[in-house]
Amino acid sequence: MLDKLAALVTVRRRLVLLVSVLFCVVAGGLGASVATKLSAGGFDVPGAESTRAAATLDRRFGSGEPDLVLLVTAPGGVDRPDTVRKGEELTARLAAEPGVQEAVSYWTLGKAPSLRGEGAASALVLAHLKGDEDQVGRYLDQLRPRYEDGYQGLTVEFGGRAEVARELNEQIQKDLMLAEALVLPLTLLLLVFVFRGVIAALLPLALGVVAIIGALAVLRLLTQFTDVSVFAMNLTTGLGLGLGIDYSLFVVSRYREELATGATVSEAIATSVRTAGRTVLYSAVTVALSLSALLLFPMYFLRSFAYAGIAVVAFAALSALVLLPALLAVLGTRVDKWSWNKPRKAPGGQNLWSRLAAFVVRRPVPMATGAIAVLLLLGAPFLGVKLNLADERALPADAEAHRVNAALLRDYPARETDPLLVVAENSGAPRSRADDIDAYARRLSALGHVSRVDGWTGSYADGHRIAPPTASRQRYAAKEGTWLSVVSSVDPYSEEGQALVHDVRTAEAPFDVTTAGTASAFRDTMDALTGRMPYCLLLIAVTTFVLLFLLTGSVVMPVKAIVLNLLSLTATFGALVWVFQDGHLRWLIGDFTLTGGVVATTPIMVFCLAFGLSMDYEVFLLSRIKEEYDATGDTVGSVVRGLGRTGGIVTAAAALVALVFLSFLTSGITYMKMLGLGLALAVVVDATLVRGVLLPAFMRLAGRFNWWAPAALVRVHRRIGLHEGATESRTR
Structure with a gap:
């Protein structure tokens, strides 16, 4: 099969090159806009309890974990009468913005102490935006310019999940341009050193570029049917160049080796495709199957790396088996032009x-x-x-969302922006279940590491109601349901934070409940990862064993390779x-x-x-x-x-x-x-x-x-x- 392919490509080399150029033009045009269609999310587990609860909060209550956190700093303090007026106006104006389902703040919640920073120099405005990650991003892009320069003398800084996603999108595109500007010239220099020639060194870059262009076009098509993470672009570039280099080195080295033994150009291409080409084919299938294991995980962040990786592998292998032999057929012995220290006539000696x-x-x-x-x-x-x-801590320290998070950790001991949300979608009308809600809120507030519980019937701490219902209690109610906000005193990723999720989920409740929030999402993510990991390992082990057995005819070599x-x-x-x-x-x-x-x-x-x-x-x-x-x-x-x-x-x-x-x-x-x-x-x-x-x-x-x-x-x-x-x- 590979001999026939080599012969066909050698004879039809000009047609292959023409088709390749046309492909690059069409695919390049299609993939040029892919960055605008990608998402910065993809970490939530579809169908998990935390995801369902968050969707219910958004759909039934118009509420949820704050997507947007505004850190508002006032000269002279946040309790001055004019600052209070401005803060209330800012909150009301934000709540009226398109896409904002609710907005609350220190000033609209009765000067809640947990929303005021140390020294009273700053306070928080918390907003929930409606829709999925992409819709939230579009709403933020629309409203942000109206507040980023401040509001009536108040300094406004943006944080929260929506802002983090926006800044991640911007950062990843900056990073990609910087990485390409650095790695392309350095890679070319190293290739010239490895091949000891300029012409041969350009071939791996050509294959890498073709693989990248093809993969970006595939990603652009996939965005029409499913969510794709923006981080897949980095893998596309890195893996495209990497495999283009790998596969070109294998084929071109064997081709030059065959020429050095006196073979004709056609004979050298045929031998290279039959031997190194077979290696490329097996390698591509193996890499693609390893990456396909990421498809077993439900989060589209991981699945996106599989989409990008498999596409890159396919185009890199196709280029090495079709485009590269055609280029070698056109170049012939000129592949060693502008070279030095050419291969010896008897390769394979002691080294x-x-x-x-x-x-x-x-x-x-x-x-x-x-x-x-x-x-x-x-x-x-x-x-x-x-x-x-x-x-947000994954962003650079000077990123705005990162700075806001640092201020929250420093000046706001209560984790108001990271509550555990308890949703009772079908608990009945809150007015008719007030006693049950009150008893349940007391029970939750008595759990370890709970600072406060807020709900339709008031606020609670240490098993007691500490504040009666306020005007904002309607946010916790729907026609046939209610929800509670459990503010914890511990990191949601810590053992204590995860223990709290377990305690809340297993606590006796008068109605069926589900939980959302960072701590709950982390628990569901870990359950999904650990639950799917054995299948991931099994898929990689079995496919690797089968492929290496077909390559070697041995059952020992595949086991050795896996170990x-x-x-x-x-x-x-x-x-x-x-x-x-x-x-x-x-x-x-x-x-x-x-x-x-x-x-x-x-x-x-x-x-x-x-x-x-x-x-x-x-x-x-x-x-x-x-x-x-x-x-x-x-x-x-x-x-x-x-x-x-x-x-x-x-x-x-x-x-x-x-x-x-x-x-x-x-x-x-x-x-x-x-x-x-x-x-x-x-x-x-x-x-x-x-x-x-x-x-x-x-x-x-x-x-x-x-x-x-x-x-x-x-x-x-x-x-x-x-x-x-x-x-x-x-x-x-």
């Missing part, structure tokens, strides 16, 4: 990697033991991981905790706000992406080792020669891909820094310590058992497995 492999296979036990010890030591910090969700990949990721997860939870290397990574934890979705993204990229190098290396073994039947020799021929390419590819992902460290968003550092470390560790030490040590210890499979599976592989031409395996 650093073959000498390293020879050293390792002579001492497999101590080398493997040392490498495993290092990886486990580096991964040890992950044992103390604490998880949380992304919030080594998991081992290589320990260092990555340890680094995420050591850097972003414990706060080390901030001078190098870039300043960020410590939250005492790691964003819960990040390790999952890193795992799926890094596992797929690790299998990329595994497939490339195993393909060459298997090719050598099929020709000689010598396991140890095939490992040494295979690593000698591919080690330099894998290292170069890993260095270039790591550079692409390290560009994420320029992002002002903390969890994008996490993703970039995690993927860069995973790639580097896997391509060096794992492929350079652990793999040859394992294969030396396993000997001919490397290629073992039960007789029934041997027959399966002979029928549907992939082989190099007519070469028969000597594995049995």
